[in-house]
Amino acid sequence: MTTECRICAGPVEEFLDLGRQPLSDAFRRPDDTRPEFFYRLAVGVCGTCSMVQLVEEVPRERMFHEDYPYVSRGSAVMREHFRGVAERFIAIADDPFVVELGCNDGTMLRTVAEAGVRHLGVEPSGGVADLAAADGVRVRKDFFEEATARDIRAADGPADVIYAANTLCHIPYMGSILRGVDALLAPDGVFVFEDPYLGDIVEKTSFDQIYDEHFFLFSARSVDEMARRHGLELVDVERLAVHGGEVRYWLARPGVRPRTAAVDALLAEEAELASRVVLDGFANRVQKIRADLVALLTDLRERGERVVGYGATAKSATVTNLCGIGPDLVEFICDTTPAKQHRLAPGSGIPVRPPADFADPYPPYALLFAWNHAEEIMAKERAFRDAGGKWITYVPEVRVL
Ligand code: TYD
Numbered sequence: 001m002t003t004e005c006r007i008c009a010g011p012v013e014e015f016l017d018l019g020r021q022p023l024s025d026a027f028r029r030p031d032d033t034r035p036e037f038f039y040r041l042a043v044g045v046c047g048t049c050s051m052v053q054l055v056e057e058v059p060r061e062r063m064f065h066e067d068y069p070y071v072s073r074g075s076a077v078m079r080e081h082f083r084g085v086a087e088r089f090i091a092i093a094d095d096p097f098v099v100e101l102g103c104n105d106g107t108m109l110r111t112v113a114e115a116g117v118r119h120l121g122v123e124p125s126g127g128v129a130d131l132a133a134a135d136g137v138r139v140r141k142d143f144f145e146e147a148t149a150r151d152i153r154a155a156d157g158p159a160d161v162i163y164a165a166n167t168l169c170h171i172p173y174m175g176s177i178l179r180g181v182d183a184l185l186a187p188d189g190v191f192v193f194e195d196p197y198l199g200d201i202v203e204k205t206s207f208d209q210i211y212d213e214h215f216f217l218f219s220a221r222s223v224d225e226m227a228r229r230h231g232l233e234l235v236d237v238e239r240l241a242v243h244g245g246e247v248r249y250w251l252a253r254p255g256v257r258p259r260t261a262a263v264d265a266l267l268a269e270e271a272e273l274a275s276r277v278v279l280d281g282f283a284n285r286v287q288k289i290r291a292d293l294v295a296l297l298t299d300l301r302e303r304g305e306r307v308v309g310y311g312a313t314a315k316s317a318t319v320t321n322l323c324g325i326g327p328d329l330v331e332f333i334c335d336t337t338p339a340k341q342h343r344l345a346p347g348s349g350i351p352v353r354p355p356a357d358f359a360d361p362y363p364p365y366a367l368l369f370a371w372n373h374a375e376e377i378m379a380k381e382r383a384f385r386d387a388g389g390k391w392i393t394y395v396p397e398v399r400v401l
Pocket of ligand 1: 070074075076310311312313314315316334335336337340355370372373376377380
């Protein structure tokens, strides 16, 4: 199947179909009997600009609204990560104006606000925007697009930094976004964004990074092409360890900043990344993980062993719905996010419970859905291991640890 690229209108060839999937962050109340929304989750690659993207788009209002549950503050590692980013932005110019797209609960901007630096968060999900505002962050409850950008520019002046973490890849209508960036960015400003990196996703076979909200899987090559088409330049890239491997892209207006050697090095590394040979190999490994995980969980159930999920991630929706994992295979999922607790995970109907339930009593096996936070979680849950508990992971392959 071929669709039209959302960046360059080139032909997008599908290479992986992950089936019928629900909204990954729609945690239902147990008494909610309304039918769930489903769409077909499939991913393809543009033959012209190499952008990897979903072939079907979920309307943004279905995903980002008052009840959107994800909060950035749920991980100590991420809080520290965003504090470090904020400090760099604060020091980027005299009296800078820092705008964040999709500021979520204000985890990054809070540091900027506390330093008395001019800032604005743009966040369409009302509940998490309220958390940011309660922490002293200036927030506009809105989707960022060209008109919003012009409005902000008229009211607040040009932005020295426009930043987006785990947000830009969520937005299919990139033309409006980049025209907005052009309208809002100061002549020597930077547009910085970080998202899961296609290179890491392919290398680790982390197929659960593919879900409704992750419309694009960026690479240096596809971002470079995208920037050029919109009068911007990719001037720097940083590889990040967070969220299972991300890249932070720095864009500027042409000629404003020299392009670093890191950009050329990553482009060279990616020579074959968007090829059908590599992407078809990825798709085949996904099917192997699916078969192995189903076999392991079925075997454990037959042996009467309890399995509890750890971290009701958006990513886990892709895994449970692709593999047909329900409460018969995974008893419940523990998660620290209040807005997810005592609800049912999307599609699978697996109950979500507070972390205290994990230890009451410890199950023999825990399926680590939040594998991208493995270090933090395993350190925190040492007592689970000490009690004889075993972790099950499926990235980069199914293993019992
Ligand atoms: P995350 O992997 O950050 O993102 P996504 O939902 O986009 O896949 O989600 C981590 C989830 O795991 C989040 O719901 C919070 C939860 N969590 C815990 O329950 N305990 C922890 O120690 C950590 C770090 C996260």
